[in-house]
Amino acid sequence: MGQIPRETIEQILDSTDIVELIGSYLQLTRAGSNHKALCPFHIEKSPSFNVNPHTQRYKCFGCQVSGDAIEFVKEYENLPFNDAVRKLADQAGIQIVEDVFDAKEEARRKSRAKIQRLQIEAAKFFNMLLFKKDFAQPARDYLKARGLGMDVSRSWQFGYAPENQSIFFQWAEAEGFPVPLLVEGGLAAWRDEYNPNRGAYARFRHRLMFPVNNDFGDTIAFSGRVLDKDQKGGKYVNSPETPLFDKSKTFYGFDKTKRPILREKKAIVMEGQLDLIAAYESGIENVTAAMGTAFTAQHAQLLKRHTDEAILCFDSDTAGVAAATKAFRVLAPTGMLVRIALVPPGEDPDSLIRKHGPASLEDILNEAPEFFDFQIDRRGSLLTTGPLRDRLNFAKELAFDIALVDDKMVQDSLINRISVRLKVGEEDIRRQVSNAKRDQIRAEKSKIRRENMV
Ligand SMILES: [Zn+2]
Incomplete structure (x- = not known):
C-alpha cells in the first residue's frame, strides 16, 4: 500500500470542519468562541473538552489530549491513521491518490468496492422484502415472537431472503450485479464450481437476514437464520470468506x-x-x-x-x-x-x-467471578473434603490455565490464592505451572515448525 501524500492530508483537513465533525459524535455546547463537550476520553461530570473553530483543533483540559480532525477520528473510532484519513476523505469527497501507484492494488481495490456495493444494496433489498412482502410473514412472526419490534429491525437492518430464488436473481440483474459478482460476494454459489455454465443458486433462502457490518457501519457480509424447524442447512448460515469478510x-x-x-x-x-x-x-x-x-x-x-x-x-x-x-x-x-x-x-x-x-x-x-474463582467454585465440593490426589489433579488442570496468563505478578497471586483454596502447597502449584508453560512453548514451536513445512 502506498503512502498518502502530505498534500492530500492537508486538503482533507482543509475541507473538514472540526466543529461539525466532533458535533456529529458528541453533544457540543457553545462557550464564547469555543465549543465544549464532556470529554469522550476520560470520565468527567463537567465539560473540559474544548473544540476551537479557529485553530481547528480540540483539547481536553482534564486529561490533556489534543489534536486535529484526523487525530480525533483515529482516537475516537480507534482506527489506524490511514483508515481515519480515508474515512474523512470519503466524507469530504476527496479521492486519495497514493504516492506509489500499484496496478494490482488498484484492481483489488476496485473489486472490493464492487463487492461492497453489492452487500450494501442487498441489505437494503432484504430489508425491504421483510417490511413489505406478504411472503416475508414467517420472518415477521418470528421477530414478533422474540419481542423484536420493527424499530429494532430497522436499526439492525434485518431482512428476509426469499424462498423463491428467482426473486433474488431478478433483483440482482435489474441492479446490474452479474452472477460472478454474486458468487464472489458470497450471496450465490456455483452449482458446479468447475463449470459455471451450469449456473448458480442463492446461498440464503427463506432465512432471516442479519447484515454484518464493518467498523464504519457498511455491510460486508450476512448471517442468515432458519425460520422453519425442519429447514435444510445449519441454524445459521454465514457468508463465506470474501475479500471483505473474514x-x-x-x-x-x-x-x-x-x-x-x-x-x-x-x-x-x-x-x-x-x-x-x-x-x-x-x-x-x-x-x-x-x-x-x-x-x-x-x-x-x-x-x-x-x-x-x-x-x-x-x-x-x-x-x-x-x-x-x-x-x-x-x-x-x-x-x-x-x-x-x-x-x-x-x-x-x-x-x-x-x-x-x-x-x-x-x-x-x-x-x-474471575475465571479461576469460577473454576474453583464450580468444583467446590472437592476443595476441603476431597482426597489430596483429586485436589492435586485439579491444581494441575488449573496450572495449565495459569501458565497462559501473560503477567508474572498475576500468576503469583493466582498461585497463592489457589494454594489457599485447594489446600495444596504453593511450590507444588508453581512447579506444575512451569511444567505447563514448558509444554505450551514446546507445542507452539512444533506447531510453527509444522506450518513452515507446508
Ligand atoms: Zn479528557
Missing part, C-alpha cells in the same frame, strides 16, 4: 457496540447474535459476539485493542462452560482479565431479559 476477525454488531465497550472499559462476550441484540436493546450496550464460530486469537487481539476486561456471558450447560474455558484460553495470553457470567440453566441472555428484565442480567454480570 469471520475469524469479525464481531457481530461491533460498529454499534465498540464505543460502548471503550466507554465501559469492558466487553461482555455473548454466544449468539440474538443475545447480543437483546442485551444492546435493553441498555446493556458493551456487548460483542463472534459469528457462530469459536473465539479466535484474532478476535482476542481486536478486543484487547478496545478494553482490558472481558466478561464471558455463556449458557450454564456443559457446552457453555467448555466454550467459556476455550475463550478464556484465547483471551488470557493477551493479558486481559476474564470473568465468567453464566445465565441460569434453561435460559439464555435473550430469554432472561424477556422474562425478568435487563436488571436480572446485570446482576449476573456484576457478580461475575
Whole structure:
C-alpha cells in the first residue's frame, strides 16, 4: 500500500470542519468562541473538552489530549491513521491518490468496492422484502415472537431472503450485479464450481437476514437464520470468506457496540447474535459476539485493542462452560482479565431479559467471578473434603490455565490464592505451572515448525 501524500492530508483537513465533525459524535455546547463537550476520553461530570473553530483543533483540559480532525477520528473510532484519513476523505469527497501507484492494488481495490456495493444494496433489498412482502410473514412472526419490534429491525437492518430464488436473481440483474459478482460476494454459489455454465443458486433462502457490518457501519457480509424447524442447512448460515469478510476477525454488531465497550472499559462476550441484540436493546450496550464460530486469537487481539476486561456471558450447560474455558484460553495470553457470567440453566441472555428484565442480567454480570474463582467454585465440593490426589489433579488442570496468563505478578497471586483454596502447597502449584508453560512453548514451536513445512 502506498503512502498518502502530505498534500492530500492537508486538503482533507482543509475541507473538514472540526466543529461539525466532533458535533456529529458528541453533544457540543457553545462557550464564547469555543465549543465544549464532556470529554469522550476520560470520565468527567463537567465539560473540559474544548473544540476551537479557529485553530481547528480540540483539547481536553482534564486529561490533556489534543489534536486535529484526523487525530480525533483515529482516537475516537480507534482506527489506524490511514483508515481515519480515508474515512474523512470519503466524507469530504476527496479521492486519495497514493504516492506509489500499484496496478494490482488498484484492481483489488476496485473489486472490493464492487463487492461492497453489492452487500450494501442487498441489505437494503432484504430489508425491504421483510417490511413489505406478504411472503416475508414467517420472518415477521418470528421477530414478533422474540419481542423484536420493527424499530429494532430497522436499526439492525434485518431482512428476509426469499424462498423463491428467482426473486433474488431478478433483483440482482435489474441492479446490474452479474452472477460472478454474486458468487464472489458470497450471496450465490456455483452449482458446479468447475463449470459455471451450469449456473448458480442463492446461498440464503427463506432465512432471516442479519447484515454484518464493518467498523464504519457498511455491510460486508450476512448471517442468515432458519425460520422453519425442519429447514435444510445449519441454524445459521454465514457468508463465506470474501475479500471483505473474514469471520475469524469479525464481531457481530461491533460498529454499534465498540464505543460502548471503550466507554465501559469492558466487553461482555455473548454466544449468539440474538443475545447480543437483546442485551444492546435493553441498555446493556458493551456487548460483542463472534459469528457462530469459536473465539479466535484474532478476535482476542481486536478486543484487547478496545478494553482490558472481558466478561464471558455463556449458557450454564456443559457446552457453555467448555466454550467459556476455550475463550478464556484465547483471551488470557493477551493479558486481559476474564470473568465468567453464566445465565441460569434453561435460559439464555435473550430469554432472561424477556422474562425478568435487563436488571436480572446485570446482576449476573456484576457478580461475575474471575475465571479461576469460577473454576474453583464450580468444583467446590472437592476443595476441603476431597482426597489430596483429586485436589492435586485439579491444581494441575488449573496450572495449565495459569501458565497462559501473560503477567508474572498475576500468576503469583493466582498461585497463592489457589494454594489457599485447594489446600495444596504453593511450590507444588508453581512447579506444575512451569511444567505447563514448558509444554505450551514446546507445542507452539512444533506447531510453527509444522506450518513452515507446508
Ligand atoms: Zn479528557
